[in-house]
Amino acid sequence: MTSADTGGAAPRRPGGALRAPAAPLLGIVGAAKHAYQLYHPPLPAGRARTPADKGLPLLHKTVVASFDGVPLRAWVVPGAGPHTVIVCHGMGRTKSMALGHIELLHRAGHHVIAYDMRNHGDSGADRALGRMAERYTSDLRDVLHATAADPRLRGGAIALYGFSFSTWPALQVVRRSRVPVAAVIADSGPAYDVPAGLRHFAALRGRTLPPWLRGPLTFAAYERAFEFFAMRMLRLTDWPPDLSAYDTRLMFIVSADDTFVRPDAVARTARHYPGAEHWTAAGAPHMRGLRFDAAEYEKRVLGFLAEAFDASEGAMGGGRP
Template sequence: MPLPDPTAPAEEERDGEKRALPLVGVLPAVVLAARHAYELYHPPRSKPGRTPCNKNLPMREFTVVTRRDRITLRGWVVPGEGPHTVVLCHGMGRTRSSTLGHIEMLHRAGWNVVAYDMRNHGESGRDKRYGSMAERYTEDLADVLRWVRAEPGLGGGEIAVYGFSFSTWVALSVLRRIDDRIAAVICDSGPAFDIGSALKKFAVLRRSALPRPVRGGAAFSVYRACFSALCGHMLAVRSWPPDLSRFTTRLMFVAGGQDIVVPASQIAPAARHYPDSERWTAPNALHMNGLRFDREEYRERVLGFLARSFGETGPADPEGPQDKRVDIHG
């Protein structure tokens, strides 16, 4: 997508006469768009959040150093009773602390849980890079999965990946980066099928926080175009959605019925790309909070899906609804 030229005069036709539109706010819009695009992948460092200890869960910390560029990724292991492990990937701008509710749910079901801070988030290292961010985040997850498989304290069972929002793109793409089999991938609140449209949506969601001269008119149009174009350029996603036809990994897509960030209508075409996937729209959920607003059915569906993927039966495999392929709708 070509970037708009902030120095070119904007014009409109009025009463047969061309008049220049006011350019107040257009240059600041370009500057803000560039800064916010960078911050999408490099959010300001946040204060340390809660840990599994706050929920009286057992835990230990671990560190993985990425193969690509030696970035340090920090995470938690919350051990379970069984051999299987679920790896959690938080949403953009958040940290592993945002997944504590899911960590507790999965631990209570008997599984090991691994959660880590993505690069540029939480306590993990920062890269100051401007490009190939999709490749970097995907390779980071591959490094974590290799560590999980090699870690003797995790039982050597099956592995599942559980991604939220932005990380759902990474969770699907990582399957082509590792040699080992992944039993299941759960995508919660993503991925968006049309990445460019999703990035423009993020720009709209930021609108109320922008300086007044940038909130409307030509200035906001420039901001939205620049933000989405720069974010897309930095992300550099290739081959989307990924071709996973040769993999036996089971897939589940969860959308929020009230989600305005990545709505069910964006997730549906991505999910339909994988006809054997399980799909569900949590009717009351906003973005990434189905466990809160549709708790009982969310737990039933997610735990049942994972138990089937791990080849388990018992308490973690409840007799849930028989409609495994509930179409996501917007």
């Protein structure tokens, strides 16, 4: 049959009438799957590098999450002391991503604790569909308390070093911990407007989505649904946290060429905290400031930590509570 046989119209493909109504549904299904994977990402393949590969001393530690019993696996890299930095990796990564930072901190004399977040790396997994912000913040608090109680690390102050997603719990935990936090370094995050950040992330994913999710109607539904599901699972409250009652020093590091968490989104968070340091790593993509602007990165990070630890040590009379 030709188009002339149907009065000039092209023949309809079977099922064509279902495609338009089904398009939003496909987007919603795809968004639900990817929102779940945001907090439960597939594990990377291959052997992960460790501090031992860089010739650093390495001990292992397991912290059991008080929220639900998930085991959190951590590296302990002892330094000359007395102060400790807890390193938290980015979403979809593992503690191995921060090996360069761990080496930098160790060579500056600090003890370093680096742990895999739940659902990442060597740590245990959950199948949770909600309260993810509370879970991740509670986990970091558990690691913080375990660090303060570790006899191998006693005597100094503790700082937190978060990347991308983990910068949110790093700020949140300051007022939820009985252990004082001397400083927080937030690299490549957090965004002030979290829903807007999730919409931006969904738009970026559009470039790698399968063809069945790229149609105009499907992708429009996908973007809206991804934000909805991701926020519903996260259940982030009291954002940004009010830290005015705490002496914790804050440093926000922005990567100039960051396409995942826009520099202006992080700068807005930094402006929310009077006195916070805010620095942009020139030419750096997401979480790569140390590699692309190494000398300045090292100088600023180590200088900031030295000042924060000195101030904290004075306030505590030279010892950790």
